[in-house]
Amino acid sequence: MEQTFLMVKPDGVQRSLIGEIVSRFERKGFQLVGAKLMVVTQELAEQHYGEHKERPFFGELVDFITSGPVFAMVWEGENVIAAARQMMGTTNPKDAAVATIRGDFAMTVGKNIIHGSDSLESAEREVALFFKDEELVASNKVI
Numbered sequence: 001m002e003q004t005f006l007m008v009k010p011d012g013v014q015r016s017l018i019g020e021i022v023s024r025f026e027r028k029g030f031q032l033v034g035a036k037l038m039v040v041t042q043e044l045a046e047q048h049y050g051e052h053k054e055r056p057f058f059g060e061l062v063d064f065i066t067s068g069p070v071f072a073m074v075w076e077g078e079n080v081i082a083a084a085r086q087m088m089g090t091t092n093p094k095d096a097a098v099a100t101i102r103g104d105f106a107m108t109v110g111k112n113i114i115h116g117s118d119s120l121e122s123a124e125r126e127v128a129l130f131f132k133d134e135e136l137v138a139s140n141k142v143i
């Protein structure tokens, strides 16, 4: 089953939005198979955002993601990567539709509440970067 990596960023944790965000994905019908509150190290941040290394905002991005606790999650379900991106809204909250997470809760591109993998390759890479195999359950569905 398809998996994606989602992370409530420091602004979302500070604003007590973990419950709201988890609830949206639960209500949609996706399965939470891993989650932890953690502080991202400089090294992990640089690896995670490696593709943005040459961007002018790279330093700002790393500083922000390491500035406080994040809530890292792995979600599972059919088409979950694309569906989660739709539910998050566009990267820049100014363009994000109402009823998306960024449309409802964020105002600036730097502080956009949540990160979500943008492809199957990034999902696999990001899940492996943040979680050990033993931190994930096979499925949280009650049999």
Ligand code: CMP
Residues within 6 Å of the ligand: 052, 057, 060, 061, 091, 109, 110, 111, 112, 114, 115, 116
């Ligand atoms: P995210 O999905 O975590 O992936 C890369 C992040 O870079 C993105 O969300 C934005 O928060 C951030 N970002 C993109 N453009 C800018 C920008 N111009 N200034 C600061 N941060 C940016």
